[in-house]
Amino acid sequence: MRGSSLTAARSGLMSCHACHQLSRIPRMSIDGVVICPRCEAHVHLRKPNSISRTWALLIAAYILYIPANLLPVMTVISFGKGEADTILSGVKELIHAGMLPIALLVFFASITVPVLKLLTLTFLLLSVQYKSQWRPRERTVLYRITELVGRWSMIDIFMISILIALVKLQAVATIEPGAGAISFAAVVIITMFAAMSFDPRLIWDNIEEKA
Amino acid sequence: MTMPHLVIACHECDLLHRLHSLRYGERAKCSRCGAALYARKRDSFLHTILLAVTSLILFALANSFPFMTFELHGRVQQSLLSTGVWEFFERGMWELGLLVLAASIVFPFLKIIGMLYVLVPLEFHYRPWKAALVFRMVEQCQTWAMMDVYLLGVIVAVVKLADLAILVPGVALYSFVALIIALAAADSALDPHEVWERMEKIR
Ligand SMILES: [Zn+2]
Ligand SMILES: [Zn+2]
Numbered sequence: 001m002r003g004s005s006l007t008a009a010r011s012g013l014m015s016c017h018a019c020h021q022l023s024r025i026p027r028m029s030i031d032g033v034v035i036c037p038r039c040e041a042h043v044h045l046r047k048p049n050s051i052s053r054t055w056a057l058l059i060a061a062y063i064l065y066i067p068a069n070l071l072p073v074m075t076v077i078s079f080g081k082g083e084a085d086t087i088l089s090g091v092k093e094l095i096h097a098g099m100l101p102i103a104l105l106v107f108f109a110s111i112t113v114p115v116l117k118l119l120t121l122t123f124l125l126l127s128v129q130y131k132s133q134w135r136p137r138e139r140t141v142l143y144r145i146t147e148l149v150g151r152w153s154m155i156d157i158f159m160i161s162i163l164i165a166l167v168k169l170q171a172v173a174t175i176e177p178g179a180g181a182i183s184f185a186a187v188v189i190i191t192m193f194a195a196m197s198f199d200p201r202l203i204w205d206n207i208e209e210k211a
Numbered sequence: 212m213t214m215p216h217l218v219i220a221c222h223e224c225d226l227l228h229r230l231h232s233l234r235y236g237e238r239a240k241c242s243r244c245g246a247a248l249y250a251r252k253r254d255s256f257l258h259t260i261l262l263a264v265t266s267l268i269l270f271a272l273a274n275s276f277p278f279m280t281f282e283l284h285g286r287v288q289q290s291l292l293s294t295g296v297w298e299f300f301e302r303g304m305w306e307l308g309l310l311v312l313a314a315s316i317v318f319p320f321l322k323i324i325g326m327l328y329v330l331v332p333l334e335f336h337y338r339p340w341k342a343a344l345v346f347r348m349v350e351q352c353q354t355w356a357m358m359d360v361y362l363l364g365v366i367v368a369v370v371k372l373a374d375l376a377i378l379v380p381g382v383a384l385y386s387f388v389a390l391i392i393a394l395a396a397a398d399s400a401l402d403p404h405e406v407w408e409r410m411e412k413i414r
Contacts, residue, residue: 152363156364158361
């Protein structure tokens with residue numbers, strides 16, 4: 001599609017996040033809130049307080065990431081003996097059981113994705129704050145991927161929910177979810193919110209300021 | 212206030228684009244950052260409605276039949292799709308219970324019902340009450356309905372239990388897999404721009 005060289009903001013317009021409808025920026029305040037004439041959503045020129053909100057959520061996620069990995073996510077109790085599993089030991093067990101493809105899947109979803117997501121968002125925030133001119137298109141793609149893959153980290157939580165539903169034979173074997181599961185779920189959800197509150201248009205605003 | 216629809220701003224970099232009318236099956240991408248701008252879909256309303264009805268039936272099946280049966284030392288344990296949620300609640304971990312309930316049952320349901328609530332009346336040229344609000348909610352459900360992720364959780368759990376016990380998938384599990392496919396198909400048939408445009412015409 002052929003594009004102009006103007007952004008909506010430069011033309012005095014802002015785009016509705018829900019339905020793409022363009023509205024005029026109100027004269028009074030530059031970040032004034034307008035109700036979208038088409039879908040009645042609040043329209044903002046940029047996501048409100050994007051940088052500080054994303055930082056706050058990101059820092060909360062970093063802090064919770066520690067108990068999420070140190071505390072057990074579940075304990076398997078068989079014949080009265082309990083064995084606690086953390087996220088990482090769960091992956092190790094799958095490798096020992098010879099389930100390499102599944103182990104890789106869990107490793108990717110529960111360890112690689114959350115770490116990369118936290119680091120990517122940190123990088124994007126810093127790049128916007130330092131008004132970086134470096135590869136805006138690649139940074140936008142990075143953001144798009146970050147937003148898409150986040151939900152896949154929930155695999156471990158759902159797995160626990162299925163295990164506790166199935167394995168409840170009192171004397172023989174039961175499974176108890178651990179506090180690590182709550183922290184881990186919180187990390188995933190908070191980073192999802194962090195990704196949502198980051199506004200990729202800020203990357204491009206810096207490019208235009210220079211131009 | 213209202214601007215002509217031919218002009219659209221990229222959601223990810225704010226660049227303005229003049230939209231020429233697209234042919235069916237064509238999609239427009241942002242010329243600067245590559246984000247998807249707009250795609251025209253043939254018979255979007257009809258296909259989406261049919262797939263959403265299918266999804267609703269599959270949803271009912273997935274939530275009423277046994278999900279999986281677990282057999283260990285001759286003892287049989289049957290579970291439903293929602294059993295895990297109640298197990299979390301029983302252990303006082305209501306945060307996780309709510310999370311699993313929302314991601315695997317509530318949001319998928321809201322999404323199906325919301326689609327039907329907005330699209331069926333619009334197809335008959337009637338604008339339902341709070342249509343805009345409901346349709347915005349439908350689009351939000353996208354992120355939080357995680358049935359596909361849940362299915363991977365099922366696969367990992369099955370692999371973990373494979374040499375411990377005998378697992379038999381139930382009707383609900385098959386319906387659940389079909390539901391994921393039907394809902395994904397409904398999603399790709401849905402053309403939000405057409406929904407907003409029709410909503411705007413009937414006012
Ligand atoms: Zn709108
Ligand atoms: Zn763009």
